[in-house]
Amino acid sequence: MDFQNKKSIYLQIADFVCEQILLKKWVEKTKIPSVRELAISLEVNPNTVMRTYSFLEDKKIIATQRGIGYFVTDDAYQQVINLKKSEFLSVGLPQLFRSMDLLHIDFNHIKKLYNERIKHEN
Amino acid sequence: MDFQNKKSIYLQIADFVCEQILLKKWVEKTKIPSVRELAISLEVNPNTVMRTYSFLEDKKIIATQRGIGYFVTDDAYQQVINLKKSEFLSVGLPQLFRSMDLLHIDFNHIKKLYNERIKHEN
Amino acid sequence: MDFQNKKSIYLQIADFVCEQILLKKWVEKTKIPSVRELAISLEVNPNTVMRTYSFLEDKKIIATQRGIGYFVTDDAYQQVINLKKSEFLSVGLPQLFRSMDLLHIDFNHIKKLYNERIKHEN
Amino acid sequence: MDFQNKKSIYLQIADFVCEQILLKKWVEKTKIPSVRELAISLEVNPNTVMRTYSFLEDKKIIATQRGIGYFVTDDAYQQVINLKKSEFLSVGLPQLFRSMDLLHIDFNHIKKLYNERIKHEN
DNA sequence: GTGGTCTAGACCACC
DNA sequence: GTGGTCTAGACCACA
Numbered sequence: 001m002d003f004q005n006k007k008s009i010y011l012q013i014a015d016f017v018c019e020q021i022l023l024k025k026w027v028e029k030t031k032i033p034s035v036r037e038l039a040i041s042l043e044v045n046p047n048t049v050m051r052t053y054s055f056l057e058d059k060k061i062i063a064t065q066r067g068i069g070y071f072v073t074d075d076a077y078q079q080v081i082n083l084k085k086s087e088f089l090s091v092g093l094p095q096l097f098r099s100m101d102l103l104h105i106d107f108n109h110i111k112k113l114y115n116e117r118i119k120h121e122n
Numbered sequence: 123m124d125f126q127n128k129k130s131i132y133l134q135i136a137d138f139v140c141e142q143i144l145l146k147k148w149v150e151k152t153k154i155p156s157v158r159e160l161a162i163s164l165e166v167n168p169n170t171v172m173r174t175y176s177f178l179e180d181k182k183i184i185a186t187q188r189g190i191g192y193f194v195t196d197d198a199y200q201q202v203i204n205l206k207k208s209e210f211l212s213v214g215l216p217q218l219f220r221s222m223d224l225l226h227i228d229f230n231h232i233k234k235l236y237n238e239r240i241k242h243e244n
Numbered sequence: 245m246d247f248q249n250k251k252s253i254y255l256q257i258a259d260f261v262c263e264q265i266l267l268k269k270w271v272e273k274t275k276i277p278s279v280r281e282l283a284i285s286l287e288v289n290p291n292t293v294m295r296t297y298s299f300l301e302d303k304k305i306i307a308t309q310r311g312i313g314y315f316v317t318d319d320a321y322q323q324v325i326n327l328k329k330s331e332f333l334s335v336g337l338p339q340l341f342r343s344m345d346l347l348h349i350d351f352n353h354i355k356k357l358y359n360e361r362i363k364h365e366n
Numbered sequence: 367m368d369f370q371n372k373k374s375i376y377l378q379i380a381d382f383v384c385e386q387i388l389l390k391k392w393v394e395k396t397k398i399p400s401v402r403e404l405a406i407s408l409e410v411n412p413n414t415v416m417r418t419y420s421f422l423e424d425k426k427i428i429a430t431q432r433g434i435g436y437f438v439t440d441d442a443y444q445q446v447i448n449l450k451k452s453e454f455l456s457v458g459l460p461q462l463f464r465s466m467d468l469l470h471i472d473f474n475h476i477k478k479l480y481n482e483r484i485k486h487e488n
Numbered sequence: 489g490t491g492g493t494c495t496a497g498a499c500c501a502c503c
Numbered sequence: 504g505t506g507g508t509c510t511a512g513a514c515c516a517c518a
Binding site for chain 2 (some may be wrong): 002022029030042081084085088089092095097099102105107110111113114117
Binding site for chain 1 (some may be wrong): 492499
C-alpha cells in the first residue's frame with residue numbers, strides 16, 4: 001500500500017479498513033490487526049494507525065477491548081455504508097453535478113468512460 | 123460568498139474566478155478586480171487573494187500587467203475548461219466510480235438524484 | 245455480569261466482590277470462589293481475577309491461606325465501608341458538588357431523580 | 367494549573383476550557399488561545415493541546431478557522447451544558463446513588479457536607 | 489502482548 | 504503567525 005499526498009495518511013488507512021469491511025474481508029465481531037502490527041505492515045508510525053483506529057471507533061465501526069485489541073462492531077458494515085453514502089451525497093455528487101454543468105458533460109459520456117474503465121483494468 | 127472549511131480558501135476563490143469566466147461574466151482581455159478590491163468584497167485577507175491570482179497566473183488563466191492589474195488571458199476560457207476537465211478525469215471520475223462500486227449505486231439512481239436536484243435548487 | 249469499558253475490569257470485579265460483602269452474601273471467615281472459578285464464571289482471564297484478589301488482599305478485605313484459597317477477613321465488612329467511604333468523600337462528593345455548581349442543579353432536583361430511579365428499576 | 371494523575375491531561379484541559387465557557391470567561395464567537403500559546407502557558411506539549419481542541423471541535427464546542435485559530439462556537443455554552451449534564455446523569459448520578467445505598471448515607475448528611483464545604487473554602 | 493497517553497521535534501499548507 | 508500531520512521514542516495500565 002502506498003499513500004497519495006493529498007489526503008492525510010490516517011484517513012487513507014481508514015478508507016483501507018472500511019474497504020476491508022465492505023469487501024467482507026474483515027467481518028463483524030472479529031479482531032482486526034493490532035495497532036503495532038498494522039503499523040509495521042503499512043510501514044507507518046504506530047501513532048498514525050492509532051489515530052485511524054480512534055477515528056473509526058468514534059464512528060462506531062470498530063470497538064476496543066482493553067488489553068485485547070480492536071474488533072469490528074456488530075453493525076460495522078451498515079455504519080460504513082452510511083458513512084460513505086453520506087460523504088458521497090454531500091460531497092461527491094454535488095461536485096459531480098457542478099463539473100457536469102460547467103464542462104457540459106452528459107450522462108452518456110460518463111457511461112462511456114465507465115465502460116472504458118473496465119477494459120483498462122483488464 | 124461563504125467558504126467551506128475543508129478546502130483551502132484561495133482555491134475556493136480560484137473556483138469562483140473560473141466560474142465567472144466559464145459563465146462569461148468575466149471575458150477575455152478585460153481587467154478583473156484588483157487584489158485589494160476582491161479581498162474586501164470577499165472579506166478575506168489580501169494575501170489569500172494574491173495567492174489565488176498567482177495560482178491562476180501559473181495556469182495561464184489570468185495575466186498581470188505591471189502597475190495596471192490582472193487581466194483575463196486570450197484563451198482563458200479554454201484553459202479553464204482544460205484545467206477543470208483534467209481535474210475531473212483524474213480525480214472526480216475515479217472517485218465517482220469507486221463510490222458507485224463500493225456502495226452499489228448505479229447510473230439510474232444518480233440520474234434520479236440529478237433530476238431531483240433541479241427541484242431542490244428552485 | 246458485563247463490563248463497562250471505561251473502568252478497568254479488575255476494579256469492576258473488585259466492586260462486585262465488595263458488593264457481595266456489603267450485601268452479606270459473602271460473610272466473614274468464609275471461603276470465596278477460587279481465582280479460576282470466578283474467572284470462568286465471569287468469562288475473564290484468570291490473571292485479571294488474580295489482580296482483583298491481590299488488590300483486595302492489600303486492602304485487608306480478603307486474605308489468602310496457602311494451598312486452600314481466599315477468605316473474607318474478620319473485619320472485611322468494616323474495611324469495605326471504610327474504603328468506599330473514603331473514595332466517596334475524596335472523589336465522589338467533590339465531583340458531585342462541582343457538577344451541581346457548574347450545571348446549576350440543586351438538591352431538590354437530585355432528590356426527584358433519586359425517587360424516579362426507583363420507578364425505573366422496577 | 368497542575369494535573370491529576372488519574373485523568374488524561376488532554377481531558378483535564380478540555381474540562382478547563384469548558385469551565386472557561388461556563389463561567390463566561392471565554393464567550394461565543396471569540397478566539398481562544400492558539401494551540402502553541404496554551405501549550406506554553408500550561409507547560410504541556412502542543413500536541414496535547416491539539417488533541418484537546420480536536421476533541422472539543424468534535425463536540426461542536428469550538429471551531430477552527432484555517433490559519434487563524436480556534437473560536438468558541440455560537441451555541442458553545444449550551445453544548446457544554448449538554449455534554450456535562452449527560453455525563454453527570456449517566457455516570458455521576460448512578461455512582462452517587464449506588465454509594466448512598468451501599469454506605470447508607472441519606473440526603474441530609476450530604477447536605478450537611480455541602481454546607482461544610484463552603485466553610486472550608488473560605 | 490494489548491491499547492493509550494505524552495513528549496520532542498519536524499514539516500507542511502495556509503492566512 | 505495559525506492549524507494539522509507525521510515520526511520517533513518513551514512510559515503506563517491492563518489482560
